[in-house]
Amino acid sequence: MELILFFILGGMALTAALCVVLQRNPVYSALFLIHAFLCIAGLYLLLGAEFMAVIQIILYAGAVMMLFLYVIMLMNIGGEGPEYAAGERMRRVINIGGVLAMISVIGLGISTTLFYGGPQLGPKGSYGPRIAENIGNTKAIAHLLFTDYILPFEITSILLLAAMVGVVYLARRIRAH
């Protein structure tokens, strides 16, 4: 069952990643990238890293991609390349086929999840019983983050502050002299 889920999620992630590169319209690229991120979050769940899956959805699929979409729509850039007109009919057929395949794969993924009992933890899985209590656990990550990794954590906050100041400086409106 885990293997089936892996192939569905991995295949969807790979297909969406290819679509990110191959789509001409940046908005479509961004939407496919969100799809890829969600699939990767599913793979994290499969690997037993629940906290990372949630962070992936909140941070990447939520914040980062929203930023991307905002910027794309702000700049109102169209597709690139002159091949827009050529093969319009063929492209439409391919698009519809792709969407249908994607929908069927998503349906398959949902139905598989319903029958899947979660990642194998505990004595039967690859984790030992002692590790299984901790790993993938928000509490364990928080504990490690605030003890062993406290210095990198604080440096990260400085990094975020620097990024914020830099972005405010870059994005300021330049007044005409």
Add this chain to the structure above:
Amino acid sequence: MIPMSYYLILGALLFGVGVTGVLVRRNAIVIFMSIELMLNAVNLTFITFSRYLENIHGQIYVFFIMTLAAAEVAVGLAIVIMIFRNRGTTNMDDINLLKW
């Protein structure tokens, strides 16, 4: 239990797709998205090793990488907006001011 190599191969493929995007595409924003894709492929590899080596430190690294990626995207997109304001394009072939 899935063999670890499956996840690693998937991560490598995703990374390869990201590299291809950076090399092939001309739109600065799509190039950024490809970079995000590469970061995610690396994250997947980190979490795979974290799982199979039964060690949670890999997930901490993923946490830091995600923070870094968020900061990088904010700064990068601000730069792209500045370029767009000054030059009116995001096409990487047209942004050649350093090539005097």
